[in-house]
Structure formats: structure tokens, C-alpha cells
Amino acid sequence: MEFTIKQSVLKEELGYIQGVVEKKSTIPVLSNILIESIGETSIRIVGTDLDVTIRCDAEAEIKTPGAMCVQARKLFDIVRTLDDGDVYFKKEDNEWVRMKAGRANFRLAGVNREQYPETPIFKSAPLKLSSDVFSYFVQNTAFAITNEQSRFTLSGAKFIIADGVAKMVTTDGHRLAYVEKAINGDEASSIDTLIPKKALLELVRIARVSGGDVQFGEDQNHIYFETDGRLLITRKLSGNFPNYEMVMPKDNDRSVEFDLADMRAAVRRISLMSDERNRSIRLTVREGEVELTAQSSEEGEGVEVIPADYKGEEVTIGFNHQYLLEFLNNVGSTELVASSAEQVSDTGNSDGTNAGTARAKEPASPKRILFEFKDSNAATQMRIAGETGYDYRYIVMPLRI
DSSP, rough: OOOEEEHHHHHHHHHTTTTTSSOSSGGGGGEEEEEETTTTTTEEEEEEESSEEEEEEEOOEEEEEOOOEEHHHHHHHHTTOSSSEEEEEOGGGOOOEEEEEEEEEEEOEEEEESSSOOOOOOOOEEEEEEHHHHHHHHHHTOOOOOOOTTGGGGSSSEEEEETTEEEEEESSSSEEEEEEOOOOTTTTEEEEEEHHHHHHHHHHHOOOOOOOOEEEEOOSSEEEEEETTTEEEOOOOOOOOOOOHSSSSSSEEEEEEHHHHHHHHHHHHHHSSSSSOOEEEEEEETEEEEEEEEEEETTTTEEEEEEEEOOOOOOEEEHHHHHHHHHHHHHHHOSOOOOTTTTOOTTSSSTTTTSOOOOOOOOOOOOOEEEEEEESSSSEEEEEEEEEEEEEEEOOBBBBB
């Protein structure tokens, strides 16, 4: 195989694929990507970890058709350091690949094409949803997905389209995030499936740059997403998702409204004094204000009061401060924010962006937030105050205090 491609084009497509390529796999070939020629004017780049596969097509000048497999991370590291211009590839004997750009020459070890896993056959994609809607859904729910590998059915999001409404639900057993939106389209079209967290995050990174529609479909074992010439295939999660409707409170007759920025800043500060074992923070809601308190027997305590709209009896509710912060950091946005339980991926740049992709312009954050509750022991429901076009709710079980 022999071809030439623009450095900027190659860097962008490799940036998308890095997130699914296995870095420390028991199957060495999964640390590689497959590059194949398609006709005379394009190549296809594929990366997979066997659960999630990303396939990107890019324009290139094909001199000799064929296929090559090269180490994904090493190739990406080299390409993003190159100057803008043409990058030349040629496959040599024993699967080695020669690469040339400007005055730089590289010789990369490869593997045989036959060793690389076959990509699942792409089925039709009869459904579609705006990339903005997908980004909003994932951004406002993904942080509530469990990180416990043993809880397999909770390690993704329940995604439903039925009767002209799209929904996404996530939970880790202690909290639940729910969002729905009325959509245009065929009322008869429907889907009800479980999408793994990794696939959701990779899909948003691809979709939010394209800015168009995401088309998707499913078969017995896989879900297929396609946007702007890029295809993401993921295995479905198996098992039964919990009955989330039973968890959503229906008799929370009290509510307090406050400024999002005030509460976010206060929780960040006061949580620094919380006990590291239970991460508890207390919110005392009284007329006109909310008092935040956290204390540690070894380090001291912190107290802060923020103004709020509330009338009624004083109530004190305890929360895991991480659950509050992840909601307050993400609410109403379509820009991916790493949760406090996660590390920023090392596939990106030093500023946390995914290398080779542009960050979408972050929409204006909501100004006011509602906490709806019954008492200090019942689940608290958190929402955005005012009309947003989405029905978004975040339900958290309080801590005993």
C-alpha cells in the first residue's frame, strides 16, 4: 500500500480514534489501527477495543491500494508534531511502514492485516437525532453512571425513543439522572437499549464537532451511530435496567430556588472541610437562605450561607458533596466535563481537549436551580428553573445526619 494524505486531515481522524484504542491490552493487535484504501481518493481508518469501534473515512491520494496496521498511539504522537503539509506512507516487507513528511522520515513496525479484528457489518440507520440533543443528553446524565464494573447493567445509559419523545436515564444506585425531549420524526420509529458509557463519550466527541444529525440503528448485538462520514459501533449492554420511574419522587411539596454559580462555588469551598470517608455536606434550608456546613473531626469545619427563595419550615438535608458538584458542574451544558471521579484522558492536549478536534462553543449556563424535597430523608429532585426545552431531573438520595 502507498498513499499521501494531508497532515491536518490525518491528525483529526486519528484524534477521534485514540479514545477507543486499547493502550494496555492482553490482545496486542488492539493497540494498532487499520488503514485501508477505498477507491483512488480516500482511506478508511479503524480502531477498536472489541466493544467499541470507530471508523473514519478521509481523503487521500492512493498510489497503490492495500491495507496496513500500525501502532495507534505512536502514529498519532508523530503526526501531531508534524508541520502542516503532505504525509507519505508506504508499506514495505514484513509489515513495516515507511512514513515521510517534509525532512522527517520514520519507519514503523506493523502487524499483518489478517490479525486485525473484522468490523461488524454496518446495518441501516433509520433513526436520527440532532448532535446538540445527543450532547445535551450525555453531558447531563453520563456523570451518574456507575464506575463499579460488577454492576454491569448500570455501566451505561438507557436510551429510549418512542411516541415522538427521546429519553436518556442513568443511575449508580444512589442517584439518578433523567432527561427527555420531544423530537420531530416518524412517530412509529422506536428504540429501547443500553449504551455503554465509553461509547457515549466517544460519540459526543465526534458528534459535537460535526454539528449535524446523528443517524443510528441497531441489530441484536450492536448499536450503530453515523455522523459526518464517521461511524461508531458499540456492543449493547445486556441485562435489565432498574425501574427508574419508581425512583422518581412524586410528592416533593417543598422547593428552594437559588443561583447556580453561588451554590457551585459554595459547595466547592465547603466540601474541602468534609470528612473524607463519607464526603458529607449539610444544607440547612430556611426562609431566604441556604446554609452549607461540613466538618471533619480531624481538620475542622466550614460554613457558608447563600441567598435563596424559600418559604416554609427549616429543613436540614445531608448529601455526598461529589454528587452535588457533578450536577452543578454539568447541568444544562453540552460541553463534556470530567467528573471528579475520573481522570482527564491522556489522549488529549494539555488543556484537556481531544487533540485534533475543535471544542464546541459552550452554551450559556442556566442561572437558577431548583431543589425539590419532602423532608430530610426522602429523595431530593434537582432541576433547572424555567423553560429549557428539556425535561431534566436529577434525583439524589440524602445521607443520614
